[in-house]
């Protein structure tokens with residue numbers, strides 16, 4: 217690992233370091249993530265599809281790679297940028313080294329750059345299109361920047377189809393089955409059905425193209441809308457399905473992309489944030505209880521509205537029930553006339569705080585009351 221690699225941002229800045237993982241070219245939206253642990257879960261989270269993740273934690277790779285912590289079947293990020301990779305992993309669960317796994321899966325990375333300087337740039341100018349170039353793909357700065365400027369933006373990107381399951385599958389409950397849930401897979405993470413299962417919930421995971429009849433086949437007790445990549449404004453089919461689920465008053469819970477979809481089905485808007493929220497220590501205020509949870513997050517779009525407000529929707533009153541005190545963005549919505557709620561943050565996060573895990577119990581209660 218001594219050959220050159222370069223990160224080129226849309227603003228024309230060029231950041232030179234060393235190749236990390238596979239050699240070649242990759243293009244995507246550059247975003248920064250502030251978690252100091254959990255890189256394996258981050259890299260395999262489908263919500264990061266087509267994003268080049270810049271780690272602000274300076275030292276990455278200490279705990280290696282194992283076959284247990286993947287959130288999906290592959291590394292999903294378009295590229296990975298770190299400052300100082302661990303020279304050798306040391307953890308009792310580690311089976312491989314991070315750079316080796318990136319190479320094995322053909323994921324192009326970059327090491328040895330000042331990731332905090334890059335982060336400051338992304339924070340001031342906002343998330344940008346970017347490319348990592350190494351090996352045969354290295355070229356002069358003008359050529360590399362032209363490739364970046366030619367790549368698609370995240371606004372308007374419809375990406376659920378690229379990460380959803382091809383076939384429906386079922387994850388059984390642990391112990392007695394209390395409820396059955398139909399989950400729309402827009403980029404679901406493995407830990408979601410696992411956490412539902414621990415609460416006696418069987419999850420049937422369906423492709424993002426499922427029809428309303430497929431989704432509600434067998435009369436599930438609830439519907440779950442997963443996290444996922446891309447711009448929620450493009451998720452027209454998922455929004456239509458959700459509107460129908462609301463009309464039928466089937467209990468519904470959504471996470472992140474799912475929160476944006478429920479909100480859009482309720483007539484609220486979504487917009488692209490300047491640089492988003494990606495980390496494992498982001499505070500969220502619950503306006504119903506006045507309590508604050510520390511949460512894991514990974515989103516670049518947000519729901520528009522005034523935190524704490526109650527607004528009219530096709531499904532009755534909606535409470536913009538959660539918000540982030542850092543920037544006043546909406547972090548969750550609760551329907552007051554139909555059994556539906558969602559959050560922008562991640563109760564299923566592994567490597568991250570557990571403050572929000574109770575949301576799965578809230579979903580179970582909602583199904584129980586129905």
Ligand SMILES: NC(=O)CC[C@H](N)C(=O)O
Pocket residue numbers: 263442443444445446447448471472473474514515516517518
């Ligand atoms: N984690 C997610 O579900 C992300 C949702 C959406 N793609 C966003 O960036 O805001």
